[in-house]
Amino acid sequence: MPKMNVESFNLDHTIVSAPFLRLAGKMEGANGDVIHKYDIRFKQPNKEHMDMPGLHSLEHLMAENIRNHSDKVVDISPMGCQTGFYVSFINHDDYGDVLQIIEKTIQDVLNATEVPACNEVQCGWAESHSLEGAKDIAQTFLDKKDEWHDIYGDNK
Numbered sequence: 565m566p567k568m569n570v571e572s573f574n575l576d577h578t579i580v581s582a583p584f585l586r587l588a589g590k591m592e593g594a595n596g597d598v599i600h601k602y603d604i605r606f607k608q609p610n611k612e613h614m615d616m617p618g619l620h621s622l623e624h625l626m627a628e629n630i631r632n633h634s635d636k637v638v639d640i641s642p643m644g645c646q647t648g649f650y651v652s653f654i655n656h657d658d659y660g661d662v663l664q665i666i667e668k669t670i671q672d673v674l675n676a677t678e679v680p681a682c683n684e685v686q687c688g689w690a691e692s693h694s695l696e697g698a699k700d701i702a703q704t705f706l707d708k709k710d711e712w713h714d715i716y717g718d719n720k
Contacts, residue, residue: 571601572643577609581717582647583708585666587659599638600657604666605648606705613646618697620689621679623649625698628680629672633665663712673702 571589588603623642636656684690
């Protein structure tokens with residue numbers, strides 16, 4: 565396949581083994597700041613996906629809570645394929661610490677009693693949420709935290 569401009573389009577999705585957290589790229593700005601983008605893969609590509617209400621609530625919960633664990637977060641965004649998220653950090657390349665930040669954020673999801681900003685004023689599709697769905701996705705991901713560092717699993 566030809567090399568593509570989008571990093572994830574160059575990833576062979578048939579050989580990765582979710583769940584995992586991998587460094588997907590880094591970019592240096594004009595002033596020396598470095599952005600590290602991580603692929604947090606919750607679901608096995610082309611085999612399973614997160615349902616939209618659960619994914620949407622997970623997005624709200626993670627976006628709000630991850631910033632309680634790091635002031636280096638630039639953004640966290642869901643993938644259109646509904647298999648994971650991208651999270652970007654500025655000037656922070658400690659993979660072990662990123663794993664801990666993600667684990668703490670997932671614990672926050674599991675402890676949540678409501679979805680933040682789940683209303684028409686703060687959300688573009690407030691009707692499409694599921695706290696229970698977000699917690700199910702989070703628990704399944706957390707149950708396999710020992711696998712997060714292994715991108716290829718048995719497919720190596």
